[in-house]
Amino acid sequence: MSQLQIYITVAVFAAVILLIAFNLLDMAIAALTGTCILIALGILDEQDLLGATRAAAGPLGLLFGGMVVARILATTGLFDVIGDVYLRATGGSGARFLLMLIALVAPVCALLPNATTVILLAPVIVRVCIALEADFVRPMLLAAIISNSAGLLTIVGDPATFLVGSTIGMTFGEYLRRVSLGGLVAVLVIVPLLPVLMRDLWTLKRTLPPRAPAKRIERPVYAALAGVVLFVMMALFVFGEDLPTHIVPPAVAMIASALALLVGFAARVEPTDNVLRDVDWKTLVFLASIFCLVQAVVKTGLLQLLAVQLYQVFGGQLTLVALMLLAGVGLLSSLLANVPVAAASIIMVKGYLVMAEVVPDTALSSGFSEWPTVSIPVFIGLMFGATLGGNATLVGAAANIVAAGVCARQGTPITFGTFLRYGLPITVVQLAASAVYVLAVTRLLH
Template sequence: MSDWQIYLVVGVFSTVILVIAFNIIDMTVAALVGASLLIALRILDEQDLLDTARTSAGPISLLFGGMVVARILATTGLFDVIGDIYLRATAGSGKRFLLLLIVVVAPLCALLPNATTVILLAPIIVRVARALDVDIASPLILTAILSNAAGLLTLVGDPATFLVGSSIGMTFGEYLRYASLGGLLSILTVVPLLPFIMRDIWGVVRPVPKRDRRARLQRPVYAALSLVVLALMMLLFILGEELPTRIVPPAVAVIASALALLVAFAFKIEPTDRVLRDVDWKTLVFLACIFCLVQAMVKTGLLQVMALKLHEWFGTNLMLVTLAMICGIGLLSSLLANVPVAAASIVMLKAYLVTAEFVPEAAMADQFTHWPQTVIPVFVGMMYGATLGGNATLIGSAANIVAAGVCANEGRPVTFARFLRYGLPVTLLQLAVTAAYVMILSKILR
């Protein structure tokens, strides 16, 4: 690639980020125009698009499948029941509302992609917020932030985490052993910040509205079968890779979406085309376009240069490299969608580890799984940086984008600056806490 092409890629990349940050153009339109420009100028060719499709297929399939399952569950009436219970449990207290939100979000995000959790819980949160007469945007932003942090509890909770883990052949059980505790710490970190970043809700005390009637499931058999599909998806997330046929999480999500659509079709609840129309295609298109932009950055060779720089700066000191991953990837993930950032960073980190002779040249291949224990904390640090860095800004993760979309649909659009006001302090503290954890992990595995 010539110098002018490299400058053009960096220029397009930077322009897309700036127009999104300053809310000049809709973020999906900006990303789509940027990717289209690089394709039209032949900077991205057919092979690049195929490489992008291969890299992005897993995370996007994971999100798509989760969105379909969430959409079907929304028709069961289950959320009305949960929302009724949630509202009564708050007893009209804003403090309880926020603390219970953590209790609700964390278990779901452990076994469902974070954007899916936001989709599932959004109707409940909107209902409770309105009953307590508080702004719906703040709790939805908090839900996105919590879902990103809770996504670190398991390998499938966040697409960026899954992408990094799958790139080194990490199993569900290995992830629990090495990385889950950092996810728990990042959730707990949010609690002491709530009185400051959510002060408009924290001190609220309202009388709980009287209910005319208790919410009930109108179609209990249909609801039960939909929950069976959800339970099966969760079970296969945990055990699918241990089966003889080895079903990976993205395939599990797609299978679950097919089963959910089949259940809805059999009970004739809604036409399939209406269900699919309600999938958040805007978020999926945005992520696909950002993957294209990242592929262009890979093609420039800048990532390989960064790998050499890492070796030049830090030599073979993996502790410093790990901290650099948390801070550097955290910063990049706040400026871009964290999933594509993770995809690009994997290439850079593997190249560094080969250069530093921790692993052979064969480690650059996707099939390589013989990673020494000493390098595992570096990848864990990358997971933390990518996932938690995404908490800082509106475009940092798919969950943030979905939450902003819900707010816009409810007439309460969220600006880049407003999300930053909530997300930045949380992100800085979470990255500091997880950095301390990874340092301890590095010493244990040394």
């Protein structure tokens, strides 16, 4: 790639981010237009697009499958029942509402992708907010942040986490032993920030409306079958990779989406066309386009230069590198979508570890899995930086974009500035707590 092409790539990339940040152009249109400009100028060719497709296939498959399953579950009436229980459990207290929001979102996101969790629970959250006569924008924003944070509880909770973990061959069980506690810390540190950041919601007191007749599930057999699909999906997330066929999480999500569509088709609740129409294609197009833009940045060789700089500055001090990645990737993930940032950073980290002679040159290939224990904190720092950095801004994570879409359909969109106001302080505190966790893991592994 020539110097001129490098400058054009960086300029297009920066322009896309600025257009989104200042709300000058729809995020999906901005990212797709930037990609098309690079294609038209010959900077991105067919091989680059194939490379971007390979990198994006897993995370996008995970999101698409989860969205379809969520859409089918939404027609069962199950979440109307959950909404009634949630509303009554708040007792009209804003503080209880916010704390229960964490208790509701976090466990679901431990076994389902974060964007899927937001799609599933959005109707419940909006309904309870309306009943409490409360603003639903900030609870939806908070739900996205909680889902991103809780995505660190398991390897399938966040596409960025999955991308890093799967790259080093980390199993579901190994992840639980080495990373999940840090995810729990990331969720818990949100609690003391709520009375400060959302004081009016925290102090809210409302008299609940008269109790209506309890909601009932009208099609119990259909709901039970949809629940079975969800159970199968969760079970395969946990045990699929141990099966002889080695079913990885994106494949699990696709299998579950097919089963969910079959259940919906057989029940004749609504046409399959309606289900697929309601998939959040905007988020998928945005992420696919960002993967292409990141592929262009990889092609410039800037990531390899960053790997060299890492080695020149830090040498073999892996702990410092892990902390630097936590902060640096956290910053990048707040400006860009965290999944492609994680994909690009993996390349940089592999290059650094080869130069530091932690792993052989074969580690640069996609099939390498013999990562030494001393390298694990570096990848954990990358996971936390990418996943939690996505909490800072509207474009940082797919769940944020989904939450914004829900609010826009309700007539009150989330602006970039509004999300930044709440997301940035939470992210700073979470990254600080994660730095302590990375240090603790480093000490234990040594």
